[in-house]
Amino acid sequence: MWLSRPFNERSTRLFLLILVLAVTLVTILHLALPPENPLYVSGYTVGLLGKYLCYALLAVAVDLVWGYLGILSLGHGAFFALGGYAMGMYLMRQIGDRGTYGDPVLPDFMVFLNWESLPWYWHGFDMAWFAFLMVLLAPGALALVFGYLAFRSRVTGVYLSIITQAMTFALMLAFFRNEMGFGGNNGLTDFYDILGFDLRSGATRLGLFIASGVALALGYVLCRAIVASKLGRVCVASRDAEARTRFLGYRVERVQLFVFVVSAMLAGVAGALYVPQVGIINPSEFEPLFSIEIVVWVALGGRATLYGAVIGAILVNYAKTVFTGVMPDAWLFALGGLFVVSTVLLPKGIAGVLAYRRKQRNESDTTEVPA
Amino acid sequence: MNLWQSMARRDRVFEFLAPAISPVDVRHGPILYMEDVTVSFDGFRAIDNLNLTIDDGELRCIIGPNGAGKTTMMDIITGKTRPDTGDVWFGSRHDLLTMNEPEIASLGIGRKFQKPTVFEALTVFENLELAMTADKRVIPTLTARLTGDVRDRIEEVLTMIQLADQQAQPAGILSHGQKQWLEIGMLLMQRPRLLLVDEPVAGMTEQEMERTAELLTSLAGKQSVVVVEHDMGFVRSIARTVTVLHQGSVLAEGSMDQVQSDPRVIEVYLGESEEAA
Numbered sequence: 055m056w057l058s059r060p061f062n063e064r065s066t067r068l069f070l071l072i073l074v075l076a077v078t079l080v081t082i083l084h085l086a087l088p089p090e091n092p093l094y095v096s097g098y099t100v101g102l103l104g105k106y107l108c109y110a111l112l113a114v115a116v117d118l119v120w121g122y123l124g125i126l127s128l129g130h131g132a133f134f135a136l137g138g139y140a141m142g143m144y145l146m147r148q149i150g151d152r153g154t155y156g157d158p159v160l161p162d163f164m165v166f167l168n169w170e171s172l173p174w175y176w177h178g179f180d181m182a183w184f185a186f187l188m189v190l191l192a193p194g195a196l197a198l199v200f201g202y203l204a205f206r207s208r209v210t211g212v213y214l215s216i217i218t219q220a221m222t223f224a225l226m227l228a229f230f231r232n233e234m235g236f237g238g239n240n241g242l243t244d245f246y247d248i249l250g251f252d253l254r255s256g257a258t259r260l261g262l263f264i265a266s267g268v269a270l271a272l273g274y275v276l277c278r279a280i281v282a283s284k285l286g287r288v289c290v291a292s293r294d295a296e297a298r299t300r301f302l303g304y305r306v307e308r309v310q311l312f313v314f315v316v317s318a319m320l321a322g323v324a325g326a327l328y329v330p331q332v333g334i335i336n337p338s339e340f341e342p343l344f345s346i347e348i349v350v351w352v353a354l355g356g357r358a359t360l361y362g363a364v365i366g367a368i369l370v371n372y373a374k375t376v377f378t379g380v381m382p383d384a385w386l387f388a389l390g391g392l393f394v395v396s397t398v399l400l401p402k403g404i405a406g407v408l409a410y411r412r413k414q415r416n417e418s419d420t421t422e423v424p425a
Numbered sequence: 426m427n428l429w430q431s432m433a434r435r436d437r438v439f440e441f442l443a444p445a446i447s448p449v450d451v452r453h454g455p456i457l458y459m460e461d462v463t464v465s466f467d468g469f470r471a472i473d474n475l476n477l478t479i480d481d482g483e484l485r486c487i488i489g490p491n492g493a494g495k496t497t498m499m500d501i502i503t504g505k506t507r508p509d510t511g512d513v514w515f516g517s518r519h520d521l522l523t524m525n526e527p528e529i530a531s532l533g534i535g536r537k538f539q540k541p542t543v544f545e546a547l548t549v550f551e552n553l554e555l556a557m558t559a560d561k562r563v564i565p566t567l568t569a570r571l572t573g574d575v576r577d578r579i580e581e582v583l584t585m586i587q588l589a590d591q592q593a594q595p596a597g598i599l600s601h602g603q604k605q606w607l608e609i610g611m612l613l614m615q616r617p618r619l620l621l622v623d624e625p626v627a628g629m630t631e632q633e634m635e636r637t638a639e640l641l642t643s644l645a646g647k648q649s650v651v652v653v654e655h656d657m658g659f660v661r662s663i664a665r666t667v668t669v670l671h672q673g674s675v676l677a678e679g680s681m682d683q684v685q686s687d688p689r690v691i692e693v694y695l696g697e698s699e700e701a702a
Binding site for chain 2: 056280283284285287288290291293294295297298299302303304305308309312
């Protein structure tokens, strides 16, 4: 079975082990320790870590298309945001009549805009299964249409990057408009509960954190399964010599489309788990800058390794949390600096350094054995 | 026989359902048959009344000065260029002039280009695996498993191209000669009936040339091989029959010694090159 293939890999088992240990440790430290203990993990930190895990899943999705397929997407934030909006719409409908205006059906911003009834595309989002399906289908459909047009016309390289950037920018402008019916520049916020659990309670936050960990694990295994399959080798082949791959009889544009859609869906799941943890989704998630930031995480962590993307996403976001607390204005400079440093000094990212050190250690081991 | 009759026949399966073995019919003679082929580009006759037959299992060398039409000839066989007049048949059943490039390739004509293009990030083994004849749609490729048959075939080819020891290494670190062999191996994975090889030893060392000669002669018999080459020493070491092209048509054909003693050949080609040397 192709999906079980990653479990035979040492690196995947090690990754999953570390992830499970980290999530368990945080859960125990949060639940078992009294708040005055120095090792206690606060509810705020749990939420923050859950956010990092969502970013890590997003980075894995970007690494799948960039690292293995050679498609530098500067618009993956759009898929993340679409998944987030699908979740946000569900959470809005869960508010019911508890909103400021007390309308049982219409969200507050619609009442404020004097809308009479729910727009057609808001129907069904009161049902969790429908909303969760949309978390996958909305980004997937956008990726399908966009990818079909782009890959069929053999748009690649820089041009594709620019178009993905334009795509997310256009969506940002569209979602800023009140007439779109997604809350304009305020976005969707003031959520109450998810699946009947109070979003403000510590237990729900912890649950969302664990769910993010599970989603990251599953997403990682799925990506690894694709990468370790023959299809993954076709991806690498088309990344390095597209014409030659076509010549062997592979329909490169279909391979690209398939992987691109899978990646967009994973990004959507990451966005959907992100929204209830930060409590808001607004058009700023569509900002091109955010999509570029994701690429920096992957570049810093190391392309085409998947675990590198996870390391990069968590490290950079941790640095961002620290940095924006100390010197908020300098963060963008620091990010730019990080990107320059990683391209010049760590062309293969942190994962590259890890692999190099492992190789060196192995070599010194083998040279020591005969002596 | 019209379409309906052929579909009603119950003694055979439909062609599109039949297993993908090359259906080329060589019972009545040559595997490749070119007659009176002419191609002009803007009035320049690149191929001029070319007649050429290749027998099944033969190893044939094609030589000729620059501009003699060697590459154009290969382009015609693989469907890349359409001739203005003439016939090109693969076996006695397939008119290559009615087919496009992928159809011709799937019929069992493999072509190796001058510059080797292998997938450098993948291992030698994986390069061969991707080249294997298989269902190449997305989902079957995703769920494809490395069966014993596939592994056996890859190992067979690895032995043939003498890269068994390098099978786990990335193709990027192979030498130029090894890359050429790997590329020939990738063609062999598709079990071609006719191999067209364009300048296989360009840029190779003496040793590599010897091994390439061994490889190509070992392939002949099981499949037909057509080699276009400039290096006379190499041609002498492998060829049984040599065809000399000049200005788009066949100038001489025969064994290397016959060809070399032909005064017309000496005049247009060999003489010049010996003077230069």
